[in-house]
Amino acid sequence: MNFLIDCVSFYLIEQQEEENGPKRVRLGRTLSGEEYQQSELRPFLEGEFSRIAKRKAEQHPRSEGSPTKLGQFVIEEGFTLDSNPNYALFQRARQAATPDEFAAACEPFVQSYLRTSQVRSGVLLFVKAVLERYEDRFLFILKCDFEQKTAVITDEKSLIANVNMAINAKNMKSILYPHLIEPGMVDEYHVKIHQFSHARYFEEFLKYIQYPETASEIVSREVVSLARQYIEQTFLDEPEERQREEEAVELMAASPKRTLAEKWDHETVMEAAQIIAESQPQLELKLKLDHMSVKTLLADYGTQIHIAKSNGRYLILLEGEMLEFERGVSPVEFLKPKQLHEIVRELEQRSQTAAAAERPIDEPEDSPPW
Structure with a gap:
């Protein structure tokens, strides 16, 4: 999957001298496709566009912290997609015919980004590209935060030199529009966003996009x-x-x-679990019994995971055909398993013994009446 770069706009975002002060753009430059090929940006971003496009995004992520999400343009009932302000910004950038027009189309994005909360200093990149052998035009928005305590190797005398402002592509945040379902098939109603940061400001600066x-x-x-x-x-x-x-x-x-x-009784729980598992077959079921954790699927309840109670204590029975151990050898791996009825009988005997031990001892008959 190869993208042909048409324009790139580069912005250096810095924090002003006062702590927690406003951010400002100190440097901005727009490159044509030919200038990009000759610049140092090309080897730095080599392969990133393909990785971003191939990155999977679930329609409904498993958790709020999922790094990759699909955002959808907010459209009021009775209005068309063109009425969404963020959609209009994306379209203007995608349709820019010259580097100057592209730079002008990127400026509203930059100003909106600077107004988000907790935004960090770094480099903001806007890239207009075309997927090779297809006519679909895409807009990539990339953000690289500055790395802390970065150094480069110099010579045998000084060994290393400090670098004040360094970026890498490892934890780069990204937005791709339109969402590329597969080559030749795009979804103009959705934007794909990717960020690992706990600060969700990369979602904030596009106010008219909602996430599922x-x-x-x-x-x-x-x-x-x-x-x-x-x-x-x-x-x-x-x-x-x-x-x-x-x-x-x-x-x-x-x-x-x-x-x-x-x-609820077991039958009611089974019925409810089956209703949910039909629409979410991969939904996880996580529970903890004292210090022991269990992770399975909701669809396994009643068939491969069972919950019971005996003498006031909970029992979890996991059923399967193969028992596999991970790293760290233990004596348990040599076990010849008992039959289930033997374990149940031992548990019952253990509970009876514990109950007898807690029962008060009868006082002697000749004890005083008081």
Whole structure:
């Protein structure tokens, strides 16, 4: 996948002297395609455009922290895509006929970017390119933050020299528009954004683009909806109890960590899990039993992962055909497994022994009455 570069605009963003002061553009230059081929930018960005285009972005990422997302232009009901201000900026940059027109089209992006919160100093690049053998025009927006404590090797006398402003492409943030589904097929309604930074300012500077719900958010909403249906059917003639149950569900959905509620029977849970797993087959199920962590798929519940309770303690049974160990050899790898009924019997005996040990010892018959 090779992109032919038409124009590149280069901007050096620096922070002014006062701490946390506003950022400013100290240097800006626009190169034509021929000038780019002769510049030091070409080897620096070699292969980056193809990597950005090939990078996968899920329609609904697994979590809010997913580095690659698809943003969609916000369009009010009854209006067309042209009414979105950010879409108009992208189109103006893509349609620029000369380097001067391209530089003028990039300026609103730069000013909008400088107004975002927590923006860091670095280099901002705008690249207009065409995918080889196709006519689709693309706009890449790239940001490289300055690296801290960077040095270069010099000679045997000084050994190294400090570099005040250094960038690399390793953690480069990027935006690609339009979204390239596959060569020859583009989606003009979506923008692909990529950033590893915890600061989400690279999402902020395009205010009229919204990002989809994560898979976990969708599932949480579905679970709450299923729980409400169950509550309405169960507490049909008990409005006060129904209200308490609904409030409990809302608190559960908003809590980052939860314990087993023990409200639904196995069949109800299986039915709800199957409804969700049909739309999200790869949805993960993560839980923790004391210090032990379990990670599986929601679709495995009831078939390969089972939850039970014995004498007030929880049991998790994982079922599979192969048991594989990772790095770090342990004696457990030599185990000849017991039969399940033997382990269950041992657990029951252990619980009975523990209960007997906690039972108070009968006092002797000749003890005083007091």
